Structure formats: structure tokens, C-alpha cells
Amino acid sequence: MTSRQNKRVAIIGCGAVKVGRYPERQESELALQAIRDALKDAQITTKQIEGLFTTPDLQGNIGLQTNLLCEYLRISPKSMAEICCGAIAGGLTLKYAADEIQAGRIKIALCYGAVREASIGWFKNLSQGQGWSMIEPTALQPYAAYGIIWAYALSARRYMHETGATEKDFALAAVRNRKNAAGSPVAAFTKPITVDEVLNSRSLASPIKLLDSAASLDGAAAIVVASEEFARDLSPHPVYLLGWGLYHDNSCVIPTDDCRKSISHFTATREAAKRAFQFAGIKPNKVDVAEIYAPFSSHELIIPEDIGWYQDGEMVKAIRSGETEINGRIPINTDGGLTSRGHPWAATPLYETINLVRQLRGEAGSIQVKNAKVGLMHCEGGMMNNGLVMIFGRD
Template sequence: MVRNVAIVGVGQSKFGVRHDVSFPELAWESVSQALDDAGLEQKDIEYFIVSNAGGWSSEPLPAVVVGEYCGLTPKGTARVEAACASGSSAIKLAHDIIASGQADIVLALGIEKMNESPTPTVVEFIGRAGNYFWEFQNFGLTFPGYYALYATAYMHKYGATEEDLCRVAVKNHYYGSYNPKAQFPKKITLEECMKSRYVAWPLKLLDSSPITDGSAAAILASEDVARKLTDTPVWIRAIGHASDTSNLSKRDNFLSLRAAVEAAHMAYKKAGVDPSNPAKYFDVAEVHDCFTIAEILAYEDLGFAKRGEGVNLIREEQTYVGGPIQVNLSGGLKAKGHPIAATGVGMAVELTRQLRQEVEKERQAVIDRGWALSHNIGGTGHYAYVNIYSLDKPRG
């Protein structure tokens, strides 16, 4: 018997360079909000999962450090890692624990404090995330470098330009400017993006998500408990998941992230979404725009556009508020910030608030259908999670 699971409380810290707080203080910012939002106390949490990639930050056992500070000790816990999709892996495990009847209330916390190390060290750690021995050791790839390999191939095949990529940054900064918790709450112009320096040709600084400190927390509950806690539970309708090779060279093309396609396929199947026109089911989506090219690939991998036509969605501004599918109204990883293992939980927080219609009015999606989608990629398509959230209850 699989039980329905809902999000009943969410919280998110301000994203950015957070030299004003320590690692556990940063965690408390989102945990305290999530407890308040759910109307729960720490003793009500039966298990908590902490997603954290780490390396750049000083605490090697983040789950217990956070547990002690936030008053969650002695509840069971574990730290999980799926690179930039770690947060979604925490949501999945929290969901599965409840769905299988092993607990009624579980907290998922994503946290990253990347600025405890200097930037070159952070670039090194992220660059090593792929296949360390065969890719990094000899060839010193960086994260923008890996995605630039996809950008070069995509631009060559479909005629997309550097301006097209920058259009994604302009959109996401536009919405980020209305998100007070974003790292860069400011608009940028196409010219500013085009003039920014290359970090991994053809990708520029303003094509890239920043190095971010931040935390996000979501409390998940079983149907019976959720009904008692809130009038607006946000149901987890489906979770699709997949992985791909650690070596990019083992992939057959650089035009699509296979794991994202697989994860979307699985999520659509579980939720009964027609994969030939999935966009019509959703009001709003948060997609993994760690680099601008990644948002265009996401449009295609999710089936919002045909192959080679994802670039048209941004050229025609179809993913702005009021468009057929509203994407990254939080500012996305690009402007909101990308605290690696907090990002996936942050997407769940954002979509919960979007569906409840409680975000800032300039970036509130039009909610007609009551369905939302998150697309969270770890590494360069190494891990993929596609989650579907709804205001209406899945079954039973």
C-alpha cells in the first residue's frame, strides 16, 4: 500500500554570499521557517534528511551538526548526495519513507556553504564532479566547461547563438529581481550579458549560475497528518529519476541530457501526463538552469519543445509569466543562486509557494491547472530528478 504524501511546510534562507552566518545558523533559517509554516515542533519530526555536497565547507558530518543546532537530535538522520540534484534526492527519500508507511512526518533540508573556501578551490571541487580520474586529472574541465561542450554542439547543430543563450539569463534575472531571497535580485540587459567575459567559451560569466550559500527545508507528511495541518497541502504527484555515465565521453550525443529525458518519461507515466504535450498540464516549472544552455536543453528534454526548437521558446518569450509554460519565476539557479545541494529542496519550496499563490505578485505564475514541475539535474546530466506537484490529491 503506497500512501499519498504532501508538502506541509517550507522555508528558505536568503541565498548569496552568507558570511554573516555559520553553517548551522544557515540551516536554522530555513528549518525554523518550515516548522512555523507547518505548525510543528521539532519533536514532531520523525526523521530528517540533510542533502549537502560539501568539500568546500568545514563540517564533514553536516546532518548531525545541523540536527544538534536545530534541536532535531536524537531523531534519525542521514546526509545524501546527488551533486546539484542532492536536494531532490532528499525529497525523494523523505517521500518514500512516508509513502511506504515508515513515518508520517519527515523533514528534508538542503544546505550548502560554498563560500567557506576561496573561488579557485570551489571551481576545482565542481570541476572534479564528473569522472575525476579520466576527465579532470589530465584535462582540467570545469563545470561551465562541461556544459559548454553541450552548448557548442547544440549551437552548431541548431544555429542557436550566444545572444539566444543570454536571453535565458535576461528572463531569469528579470524574475529574480522580484525575489528578495535571490542572490542577484537585479535585472540585466542582453548587452551586459553579451559583454561579460568568457568563463568557458562559448559560455560567459552571465550565462552561469553563481557560487552560493543557502539552505532550503521542506516538511513532508502522510495524507492523514497533512489534512490536519493545512488546508493547502501540495501533493507530490510523481517523482521520476535517472542517471547517466560519469564520463561525458561515454554519451552518444551532446544535444540532450539523456537522464533528464528518462526522468521526465518516468514522472509523466506515473502522473498520467501525455508526453506528446506535457506543457499543457503545468502552470509553472522550475528547471535546472545552472547555465543558460541548460534551460534550453530542459525545454526539449521535458518535451515543452521539439528537438532544436527549445531556443524558440526563449526567443518568443513563451516561458515568461502568462506564457504557455511559465519557467523559473524564482530567478532560477541563474539569479536566485545555486547552493548545490539546497537547489532541489529550494525548487520544492518555490513550487509549493507558487501553487499556494503566495510569492511576490510580479513573479507569481497564473495558477489555472494547479500543477507544477521541477527539473533538477546533478552534475552534467549525471543525475536527474523530475518531480510533479499538484493541489489536487493524487488518488484514493
């Protein structure tokens, strides 16, 4: 890790479209709406963009969406990439922008992701044709299909077995997220729900029910990243990247090649978090506010244990006593998380980061965590097979 000697990078602008359904709009136009807001927030013009990093376009444009965006925006970046690595993609755009800036190749980068999962999504097309389990059909016979809920359900059940967590504990996390979403400017689901409503919602793959789940929706988010030098001159409220950690475990969705691999806790999250804390030079208890990538409420309990705020199984007590609420010990998913903000999958890590930036600037309104100085963003790909943890802070 050489980056600590290098100059820091900062987030200086954010823009996001409200998560929802946009069947009548193109990805590029949803992206432009978010980009326009991010540039305005950063107080820069399109001409200042030197790097362009985006998430996968799986609608058949063979990775040429940057062509369209460069012409549309009339920009000629010196560094660009469309980055695909499962749902971690949005987070990786930030990492590669930071790398390029710290290497001195560029000063300002634009990261964005636009997904129309609800309207013409990749998962939707996949589920009409084949089951996800067909990635390893000899071990994962094609009984399970339509997305990846079955794998998370197996993980959740194993976690219940090992820790004594109940479906009600998972429901508490879904209820917390929904309560927080009411204060988010971009969340799709803001009507309050109760534990009983979660428990009585439609069964999908036990123990997971409809209200435990993140809905695949449309969305677009954009973030402007700049060198520290540039940010100090230009931005009234830069938020600095203090460190990051990235890790890919040798596993694929449900690991089938080794009976010793855990599905109730995840090596990739643990290693990514450990590396991020080392890089930033801080301890887990210094984090004031966190955004974690939990597509199902069960993993709202699992991930905080992997990140290091709790020992294995301790989240059961913590969720019951409200320790992850906005005024709690470690406020998590203060804008509703995946289950209530909605889940435009590749853009989700950007949405998470944008909420942290609002928190660290003190602009989060009714969901503001008091005096938040350090924020943590976690995202993942597969079923927690890889993980990225980023730590942000303000001076």
C-alpha cells in the same frame, strides 16, 4: 511503481534564507534559520519531526551534521540520512522523505540543505588543487580546470551546431531569469540586465560568458513533508507530490567512452521526465509552472526539450517569442533560476521546490502564474548524467 496505490505525501511547510554570502555564519545556523521558518510555516513544533534528511556537508564533518542538528533541535528522528549524489542531493532528500512516509515508517519529515559554497565551498577548494577533468585524466587531459564550465560550454556549442541556436538566444534566457528574479524573496541578483550586457560580459568558456552563468553562493532551505492524512488535518494549503522519476544514464560528466552519446540532449533528463509523467498520470502540457536546473543559460533551452515540452531545437523559437515567460505557454524559472537566484548547489533543488509551492499556493506575488495547479521540478547531477523530476499539485 507501487506508490500510486499508497497514500500521497504533501509539502506543508517551507523556509529559505536569501541566497548570498554569509562568511561569518556556520552551516548549521544558516540551516536553523531556514528550518525555523519552515516549521512555523507548517505550524508544527520540533517535537513532531520523525524523519531528518539532508544534503552533503563537505566541510569535513564526515556525515555527522545530523548529530549536531538532532542535539541542537532536541529531536530524536526514527529515520535519517545525509544524501550525496552530486547536485541532485536536495531533490533526493524529498524523495527519501516521501518513500519513508509512504512506507508508513514516519508521518512527518524535515528535509534541509545548507551550503556555503561562496565562503568555504567544495568546488572552491577543488579548484585550488586540481582540475575537475582529473576524474578521467587519460581522456580529459587536465587543460580544463576550475569547476565544470568547460563541459557545459562543449555541450552548448554542440547544441548550437545541431539546432542553429545563437549566443543571443542563450542571453534571452539569462535576461528572462533576471527579470523574474526581481519578484523573488530569495534571489541574489535582481538588477535588470539586457541582452547586450550578457553578450558583452566577460568570456569564461565560449560560448558561455559571466552573465550566462550561475554564481556559486551560500544558502539554506528547508521543507516539511507529511503524510496526506496529517496534511489534511493540519495544513491550510498542502501541496501534493503527484509523481517523480529518477534516472542515471551510463555517463560521467562529458561521456568519453562512447562516441554515440549525445551532449546536446540528455538521456537522464528524458527518462526521469517520462517516468515522472507516467507516475503522476499527466501529460507534459498539463504543467502550469516549472523550475529547471540550468547552471548556464544555454541549458535553459536544452532541458525543456528533454522534459518534453518542445521537440529538439524548438526552444530556439520559443525563447525568442517569450513562451517561457510568466504569462507564456510554459512559465520556467519564475524566481530567477540558477543564474539569477544564485546557486548554493546542494540546496538548489529545495529552493526550486519552494518557489513551486509558493506558486501552487497562490502566494508568489508579482511572479504569480495565474491559477497554477501543477508544478514541475527538475534537478540533476554531473552534467545532466543523472536527473530527478518531481511533479507537484494542489487539490
